[in-house]
Amino acid sequence: MKTENNKVALVTGGSRGLGRDMAINLAKKGIDVILTYRSNKEQADNVVTEIQAIGQKAIAYQLDTSKIATFDAFITQVTNHLQEHTGSPNFDFLINNAGTALYAPFIETTEEQFDEMLNIHLKGVFFLTQKTVPFINKGGRIINISSGLARFSFPGSSTYATMKGGVEVFTRYLAKELGEKGIAANIVAPGAIETDFGGGRVRDNKEINNHIAGITALGRVGLPQDIGGVVAFLCTEEARWINGQRIEVSGGMMV
Numbered sequence: 001m002k003t004e005n006n007k008v009a010l011v012t013g014g015s016r017g018l019g020r021d022m023a024i025n026l027a028k029k030g031i032d033v034i035l036t037y038r039s040n041k042e043q044a045d046n047v048v049t050e051i052q053a054i055g056q057k058a059i060a061y062q063l064d065t066s067k068i069a070t071f072d073a074f075i076t077q078v079t080n081h082l083q084e085h086t087g088s089p090n091f092d093f094l095i096n097n098a099g100t101a102l103y104a105p106f107i108e109t110t111e112e113q114f115d116e117m118l119n120i121h122l123k124g125v126f127f128l129t130q131k132t133v134p135f136i137n138k139g140g141r142i143i144n145i146s147s148g149l150a151r152f153s154f155p156g157s158s159t160y161a162t163m164k165g166g167v168e169v170f171t172r173y174l175a176k177e178l179g180e181k182g183i184a185a186n187i188v189a190p191g192a193i194e195t196d197f198g199g200g201r202v203r204d205n206k207e208i209n210n211h212i213a214g215i216t217a218l219g220r221v222g223l224p225q226d227i228g229g230v231v232a233f234l235c236t237e238e239a240r241w242i243n244g245q246r247i248e249v250s251g252g253m254m255v
Helices: 017-028 041-054 068-086 111-135 158-181 197-204 206-214 228-233
Strands: 008-011 032-037 058-062 091-096 136-145 184-190 246-249
Touching (some): 008 017, 041 058, 058 068, 136 158, 197 206
Parallel strands (some): 008 032, 008 091, 091 136, 136 184
């Protein structure tokens, strides 16, 4: 999996969109990558191939981050692989990125929809982090992906944004409680990005795209490549003293 001194990052939802760009940028920093995918193995394998072409090691595992009962088996799979290929079950960076969108007015949101968002974006993040912390090396980092929607409000995103707000509070507590282990925890909060997230509405709906560009100081909608490098930077030695922070990467959206 890696040479003796290479560090390893675990990126959930790393097969496409923002997660793919994070994984690629981590590899460009000389970091080996374990990425997860929910259903599209072919896309995940393509990212693995791209990372290997950069010169880093990578492997992809299936994981549905809403299914907490599967986490123990997943972690066993990952740590056994690391033990076999590196001599240690430990890794260095956890990036909780996996997620799906929900666009529904608060008044119409069902309990089933609420629970799905809760399990993916908050409960899943909480317990995957809890179960992986014993395997994160001293000096490691946890980066949780939030959203600009935790700061500003658009109708239809109340459930999704509520979970991201919870993740932001959780991250501050991680920074406080894991400091004695030498592990830093931070939030990266993208603004609106042109991906297939939420059916690609920001990318494909010209009216939405133009509206977002008009309320963004830099005058355009974000791209996946605007985000991955920031996540990778937070995993470098230069970022060692950044802890408990929310870093919004939105081009100045609604400043």
